[in-house]
Amino acid sequence: MTQFSVPWKQSPPIEHRGPARGIVALARFVYKVATPIVSRFPGPILIAAIVFSTLAVWAHWELFGWVETIAVSDLNGSANSIWGQSLTVAEIGAYLESKSVFAGGILKYLLWPLQMELFRDLVGLAAIFQLFNLIPVYAIWWERKVAGRIQSRMGPMRVGGWHGWAQSFADGVKLVAKEDLVPAQADGMLFRIAPYLAFVPSLLAFLCFPLGSYWVFRNVDVALIFIVAMVGVEVVGVIMAGWASNNKWSVYGAMREACQMVSYEIPMTTVLLVPIMTAGTLNMVQIGDMQSGGWFTWNAFHNPFTFIAFITYYIASLANCKRAPFDLPESESELVAGFHTEYSGFRWSLFFFAEYAAMFVVSGLAVTLFLGAWHTPLPATWAFEENSLFNVLLNGILFSSPFWFIFKCFIFIYIQLWIRWTLPRIRIDQVLYSCVQVMFPIACIALVGHAVWMVLLDGTMVSTVIRWVLGLMMAAVTFGFLSVAAFGYRNGRRMVGYLAVKQLPGS
Amino acid sequence: MKLLTLAAPIIVVMLVAIAPAFAVDTDLTLSEQGIQRSADGGLLEALMFYVCAAVVLGSGLAICLSKNIVRMAVYLFGTLASVALMYFLLLANFIGVIQLIVYAGGTLILLIFGVMLTSKSPWAKFDVKRNELIAAGVVCALFACLLLFVVVNAEWPLETDAVVVGSSMTQFGVGLLTNYLVPFEAMSVLLLVVMIGAAYMARQE
Numbered sequence: 001m002t003q004f005s006v007p008w009k010q011s012p013p014i015e016h017r018g019p020a021r022g023i024v025a026l027a028r029f030v031y032k033v034a035t036p037i038v039s040r041f042p043g044p045i046l047i048a049a050i051v052f053s054t055l056a057v058w059a060h061w062e063l064f065g066w067v068e069t070i071a072v073s074d075l076n077g078s079a080n081s082i083w084g085q086s087l088t089v090a091e092i093g094a095y096l097e098s099k100s101v102f103a104g105g106i107l108k109y110l111l112w113p114l115q116m117e118l119f120r121d122l123v124g125l126a127a128i129f130q131l132f133n134l135i136p137v138y139a140i141w142w143e144r145k146v147a148g149r150i151q152s153r154m155g156p157m158r159v160g161g162w163h164g165w166a167q168s169f170a171d172g173v174k175l176v177a178k179e180d181l182v183p184a185q186a187d188g189m190l191f192r193i194a195p196y197l198a199f200v201p202s203l204l205a206f207l208c209f210p211l212g213s214y215w216v217f218r219n220v221d222v223a224l225i226f227i228v229a230m231v232g233v234e235v236v237g238v239i240m241a242g243w244a245s246n247n248k249w250s251v252y253g254a255m256r257e258a259c260q261m262v263s264y265e266i267p268m269t270t271v272l273l274v275p276i277m278t279a280g281t282l283n284m285v286q287i288g289d290m291q292s293g294g295w296f297t298w299n300a301f302h303n304p305f306t307f308i309a310f311i312t313y314y315i316a317s318l319a320n321c322k323r324a325p326f327d328l329p330e331s332e333s334e335l336v337a338g339f340h341t342e343y344s345g346f347r348w349s350l351f352f353f354a355e356y357a358a359m360f361v362v363s364g365l366a367v368t369l370f371l372g373a374w375h376t377p378l379p380a381t382w383a384f385e386e387n388s389l390f391n392v393l394l395n396g397i398l399f400s401s402p403f404w405f406i407f408k409c410f411i412f413i414y415i416q417l418w419i420r421w422t423l424p425r426i427r428i429d430q431v432l433y434s435c436v437q438v439m440f441p442i443a444c445i446a447l448v449g450h451a452v453w454m455v456l457l458d459g460t461m462v463s464t465v466i467r468w469v470l471g472l473m474m475a476a477v478t479f480g481f482l483s484v485a486a487f488g489y490r491n492g493r494r495m496v497g498y499l500a501v502k503q504l505p506g507s
Numbered sequence: 508m509k510l511l512t513l514a515a516p517i518i519v520v521m522l523v524a525i526a527p528a529f530a531v532d533t534d535l536t537l538s539e540q541g542i543q544r545s546a547d548g549g550l551l552e553a554l555m556f557y558v559c560a561a562v563v564l565g566s567g568l569a570i571c572l573s574k575n576i577v578r579m580a581v582y583l584f585g586t587l588a589s590v591a592l593m594y595f596l597l598l599a600n601f602i603g604v605i606q607l608i609v610y611a612g613g614t615l616i617l618l619i620f621g622v623m624l625t626s627k628s629p630w631a632k633f634d635v636k637r638n639e640l641i642a643a644g645v646v647c648a649l650f651a652c653l654l655l656f657v658v659v660n661a662e663w664p665l666e667t668d669a670v671v672v673g674s675s676m677t678q679f680g681v682g683l684l685t686n687y688l689v690p691f692e693a694m695s696v697l698l699l700v701v702m703i704g705a706a707y708m709a710r711q712e
Binding site for chain 2: 233
């Protein structure tokens with residue numbers, strides 16, 4: 001372990017015993033090996049990780065597809081049941097020999113379990129669980145970096161070398177190792193179970209959450225309502241946590257959460273009806289695929305009402321996953337930490353996993369329903385002819401891929417972080433006023449206006465012109481934002497220096 | 508031992524996560540020809556059914572036996588969620604999701620909210636008097652008799668080749684706005700009346 005030179009006296013490291021000793025040794029070894037490498041090559045490692053994960057998912061998909069082809073087409077007589085296939089190892093071996101694929105050895109034994117739905121589901125679940133774990137870990141790290149930059153400091157810089165990339169992992173280890181405290185006067189059973197009631201629903205939302213046309217664990221026809229339901233059910237855990245803590249701050253936090261959640265679900269689901277009406281389906285994959293073909297085919301630019309619906313949805317979704325300026329349930333200036341005041345260690349971290357995963361899910365809903373899902377802003381007519389594997393790959397990267405989806409989601413997460421660290425928190429009566437008297441009427445106007453527009457103006461000249469105007473307007477806003485950001489990034493030091501020189505005392 | 512206590516919650520979460528994954532099951536490859544399922548269902552499906560049924564009955568019993576009102580709400584959540592899971596097992600996805608969003612996500616929260624606002628003691632207790640217990644027992648026994656009578660006398664046809672063509676959502680929506688329009692509108696008028704009534708009662712004098 002690196003000992004940093006600090007002016008105060010450092011206590012010697014704690015000696016661990018038993019299995020903990022092995023774990024600590026392993027963690028230290030990994031840290032020691034990984035840190036210099038990551039510090040030296042952060043960019044190449046990121047690119048290699050992306051390429052490797054893509055290749056792994058692609059290989060997995062190809063393999064399962066191939067096995068399915070064997071099972072369905074070449075050996076008749078076995079009906080495709082939900083839970084498994086009736087092919088035996090010998091039959092698979094016979095098939096491989098008939099195709100003169102290198103038949104011998106263990107290949108048939110390796111292929112045999114792949115035909116089972118259960119096996120595929122376990123692989124898919126492992127992937128979802130990893131995605132669910134990685135998103136909060138990096139969103140938290142990124143939140144600390146963004147907060148740091150907004151407050152003119154660096155954020156985490158030490159752990160792991162390059163910009164403190166391992167900070168969240170270190171925090172995770174610390175949280176798991178912490179004592180699991182339950183207050184003496186708390187309702188023990190509810191207190192223990194509440195974090196799971198918040199955590200599990202947001203994990204379940206990922207079950208039918210598509211990252212691409214084929215990148216979805218379960219393509220369900222009611223996926224959209226399922227996800228909204230899961231984001232809504234999450235609040236039960238929060239209320240239980242607040243109540244079971246037997247602490248007035250926690251109960252206040254829980255009550256505010258209940259208030260806010262129940263009221264903001266109404267405008268949120270009302271504006272969600274607008275893209276559903278445009279698409280005519282609740283299937284997220286179909287809604288996403290309908291928006292292929294570039295910037296101007298995205299739902300948000302369909303007409304003025306869908307644009308209003310998009311903005312309204314985004315504001316309501318901030319309240320729904322209790323982000324600032326609606327973070328009243330955990331407002332630290334008045335309620336210590338709100339509903340999780342009494343929590344520590346692993347159970348506390350479950351709330352954070354739930355919150356950051358919910359942020360990703362609501363951003364993903366905004367992207368899928370309004371902003372072209374996994375499709376790029378480039379027009380579809382630019383796509384290459386798919387006559388070689390390289391062109392297919394290029395089309396996949398440039399025109400529709402999960403990376404675009406995750407990239408867009410992280411833009412919206414970035415805006416959430418940005419709002420949190422710049423806007424002040426509003427009062428509870430202002431929260432409820434803005435819901436009932438501002439957001440809900442706007443949502444109703446958007447819904448009715450969109451219905452009228454679809455009947456009267458859809459497909460006419462006016463509709464096309466409006467779509468182009470809206471699209472160009474939004475493109476101008478995006479481009480303007482990017483140029484200002486680039487200017488700030490380039491001249492950041494000079495600007496801060498100028499401000500410091502002119503404004504600080506003694507200048 | 509410490510390791511086991513840390514790992515146990517994670518294992519529980521994994522199990523809970525896997526359960527609905529088997530239930531929410533309409534495969535992409537099959538959606539073109541409609542959702543097909545074999546007549547016997549399969550071992551895992553049967554297993555899932557018994558797990559769901561056990562949770563429904565167990566948490567229902569717990570609601571009756573518990574004295575803490577907020578704990579009762581958690582048990583009620585267990586019942587509602589596993590009934591939703593059983594809907595998913597029957598491929599009635601829409602009803603399952605609506606069950607989750609209306610009962611588990613809406614009604615239950617309002618219920619807990621009401622308890623929190625009205626309770627005076629830190630732990631809202633629920634004491635039952637003897638005559639209440641007798642009255643409840645009589646009503647429950649009568650209802651159980653009725654249910655048993657229906658269950659024993661009803662015919663339970665076994666669908667062998669149940670094939671749902673296309674999305675069940677589309678058929679559901681079309682049915683709601685054509686054949687069943689009058690009951691649908693009647694329900695919406697009822698809900699509107701309830702909403703106006705609630706707003707009237709909550710208004711400031």
